[in-house]
Amino acid sequence: MDRLNNKWIRAVLPALLIHCSIGTVYCWSLFKGDIAAYIGSSVGDVEWAFSIAIFVLGMSAAFGGRFVEKDIRKSSLLAAVFFVAGMAGTGFFIYQKSLMGIYLSYGVVMGIGLGIGYLTPVKTLMLWFKEQKGLATGLAVLGFGLAKVIASPWIEQLLGARNSEGVLLNPANIYTMFFILAGTYMVMMLIGHLLIRKPAGYTEAVAQSQSFSYMEVLKNKTFIGIWLMFYLNITCGLALISQEKGILVFIGFGAIGLVSALTAIFNAGGRLMFSALGDQLRDRNSIYKIIFISSITAIVLPLVFNGVSSTITTFFIIALLCIVNAGYGGGFSSLPPLLADRFGLHAISTVHGLALSAWAIAGLTGNQLATFVLAQTESYNVLLYVIMGLFVIATLISAFVVRPGKVDLPTEEVNTEKELVTG
Incomplete structure (x- = not known):
């Protein structure tokens, strides 16, 4: 177990697993039109789900900082639960053709997971990399930026073929995609939750x-x-x-x-x-x-x-x-x-x-x-x-x-x- 207690396993790897999962929020533009077409709504109306998600991300981070400060393990688990529930819920409400349900699941529930998940690895990384705090946070937030690069080709594959007008040949792929993404990110974020630790012997000054x-x-x-x-x-x-x-x-x-x-x-x-x-x-x-x-x-x-x-x-x-x-x-x-x-x-x-x-x-x-x-x-x-x-x-x-x-x-x-x- 001592071999696992280093900055790469306890800080960098969990940070990348968590941020590469939640950073998928930036893939929104790839499927917002498909959601609008499937539920019979305008792209403008559907677009609000993303705006709500970013707003809730920021506000949940603002109000959740003290919670993250107190217990990094609970916050990483909470982030996984909310993000995955929001992702799966989005698939369910697309199937139900419920715009308000999409606002709730993608915007609010997933947004809470985004905010808590974004904060969770940051302090841990800076504690492990005390002399290179910038490098540490860069590694974490790098995962958030890379998520779109990594996930975009996979999402396009899950959505499947389109006709000459760009419409999905199998419209059901739009909601099944969310269920597959939810399952994948649940595994990634739970592994991150199990691995993340602050340095041994660290004492919280806030206490x-x-x-x-x-x-x-x-x-x-x-x-x-x-x-x-x-x-x-x-x-x-x-x-x-x-x-x-x-x-x-x-x-x-x-x-x-x-x-x-x-x-x-x-x-x-x-x-x-x-x-x-x-x-x-x-x-x-x-x-x-x-x-x-x-x-x-x-x-x-x-x-x-x-x-x-x-x-x-x-x-x-x-x-x-x-x-x-x-x-x-x-x-x-x-x-x-x-x-x-x-x-x-x-x-x-x-x-x-x-x-x-x-x-x-x-x-x-x-x-x-x-x-x-x-x-x-x-x-x-x-x-x-x-x-x-x-x-x-x-x-x-x-x-x-x-x-x-x-x-x-x-x-x-x-x-x-x-x-x-x-x-």
Whole structure:
């Protein structure tokens, strides 16, 4: 058993198993049209299931951080139960042709599993990789990004053949697919639950003589700044990523599937690269400056060279999509170590959960921002200017609001014994 008690078996492997399972939520675009066709609803109405799932993910993380902090074993099991139940429930309600049931199962139930599951491995990884916290969280969140790359071909295979109009030849595949996915992810997440452990002898600081204060964090200027720049990065990313196909069609580039795979790889790679790079920097907040400035540069280039030649325009647009995807992923993986640097490791699950509420709000505003701008202007150029403006604001927040140095928060006195965490 001693051979199993190392950071790769007790932290990295369970993190990848859990995050590669829940990250499948990003495969939504592959089957939302099939769900709409089967239940006789519009794609727009069905789309809300995904928005609800992302919103519930963020809010369950915000309110579930303390629970994750107390017992990593219970939280990993709870994540598996909710995620798998939501996945299987989605298949059942598709079969029943119930839109409200899909909202409940995919949006709410699965969303809770997403939020708890997303938080669960993060602190454990940082405890095992104390000197390389960025690399640790990058490994975890990498799994979330890779899930789409890994699962997409399998999902397409499960859905089966289509006719010339893109309609499934066997419509029943849409709900049986969810049952198969639920069974597979149940096995993966339960293995992750059985393996995950904090380092032997680790003592929870939160169980000592001082207690974490929610309000002191929420009122803290540094936390507000981190929340805002994290929110803006997600909003900009979603606004651009949601229009990826439309932009490529507009410039006349046909290999959309190839670019989609390429941007997914950059999204996953950015999660590991940016967070690992943060370990080498004096101030981890510098990573966000790099993300924002590189994204602004990537937007400026196609706008400046627009009309020079179609080849140059196409190259810059694809580069833009790749760079923003990398920064989008890197923003997620760089968040926990930045919060740990500023607020300490003892309550990182709780602080990280509160910060993830930005994801919940951005999940409701990112796509809608792009839709609104295009409806009003019918111009992708205007959309790029709006996104660039938001990145500029995020850069200013990173430079002038999120100051260097650890934040000392007032705490509340409590009467609790110091406890050894064995889970």
